[in-house]
Amino acid sequence: MHELMVRGLVLEAENVLTVELAGTGLPAWTPGAHVDLIVADGTVRQYSLCGDPASTTLTVAVRHEPAGRGGSDWVHRGLRPGDRVTVRGVRNHFALEDAPGHVLIAGGVGITPLLPMAEHLARAGTPWRLAYIGRSAARMPFLHRIGALGPHATIHETAVSGRPPIGALLDEHPDALVYVCGPATLIEAVRDALAARGEAGRLRAEYFQAPAGDDAAEAGAFTLRLERSNLELIVPADRSALDVVTDAGVDVLRDCEEGVCGSCETTVLAGEVEHRDHVLTAREKAANSCMMLCVSRAAGPRLVLDL
Ligand code: FES
Structure with a gap:
């Protein structure tokens, strides 16, 4: 987590505000990366970095969605230069890959x-x-x-x-x-x-949101072992791993709960994942080393997580 200061706010277009964040020890990033912004009520919103990776500040752009879940409203109405905000990241699941074009x-x-x-x-x-x-x-x-x-x-x-x-x-x-x-x-x-x-x-x-029809996949129950918490949990067919883990008192960040934002990404120590998210690349899914707890499930009877 980084505690950063709002250095500048610019209205870039109708209802779109850029927020420039400054602080010490800013993480390096590459194009396509995003950060998690911890909103005033403790929820999390993801914003892509849109500035220059060589800059000493981080910049995100936020479109005001008055009918949204409150994150953009907080940014547009609540933030002022000099305010301090908490940022997690940087992560990049949308990086440029080598290609002929x-x-x-x-x-x-x-x-x-x-x-x-x-x-x-x-x-x-x-x-x-x-x-x-x-x-x-x-x-x-x-x-x-x-x-x-x-x-x-x-x-x-x-x-x-x-x-x-x-x-x-x-x-x-x-x-x-x-x-x-x-x-x-x-x-x-x-x-x-x-x-x-x-x-x-x-x-x-x-x-930005899950494609229509995502709910169709069948789900089965499976066992989750949380290694650091020394907990063994059952995830029923009608519940997400994220809800079961949260109910057990283990904190995991969440935002979209649709497998598109990456907030709930968790390291997998053992077991095979049935990936249902739209965050990880095909290569990352095949590596089976992490999963989005809000939508993804076990492909077998049991998963072991680094929680
Ligand atoms: S909460 Fe967004 S991917 Fe899980």
Whole structure:
């Protein structure tokens, strides 16, 4: 955990505030990373880092969602320069991988992890492309930084010209990995376009919320051993491991409870996991060394966790 000070607040676009955080011993980070912000009531919210990794401050962008769960309201209405906030992290499940090229597709405030990626790729000199899609320019943060990236980055206002054809974007770099962050509808459109080409493996996505239909998977009961707490617990078919662990008095951070934010990531010491989250990459899931307790379960009868 890091105790940081709010150094600056900037209204980047309609309802989008950037929060610049300063402090000592800030962790190093790479494009695609996010931090957990501990909100005033003790809950946790995830925000992608959108500044420059070489900077001595951390910057996140927060869209105000008045009907949301309160995190953005706290940031927009409650935070003032000089306030102290608690931050956990940094973690990165959306990092740039080596590839012949990179296509980045951002929807709305989903630009936040992709912007440092684009700035990195522009310096690296490998083939890349960024399409930044939003309803209107007034609602789209960081247009000045997008403009500085040159012709590889394009801005698409759907209120003016609709969503750009996904297939045409994919055609520009047929061997590229495709990074998408934004609403589930955008991610699903890209996923479908790649799947139709038999290229689903090119997709790298960061969700804001779980895709529809996630509840369908069948669940079975299993045993959890919490090694450090010396506890043995049963997780029934109709409950999450996160709820069972919390009820036993063991604290684990939580936010989305849908397997998209990464807050409840826990180290697995033994046993095989049935991963149901949208945070870990295929390689991380195959490594079987951690799991999201809110949605993932045991593939066998028992799991041992580092809790
Ligand atoms: S609480 Fe968000 S991934 Fe588990």
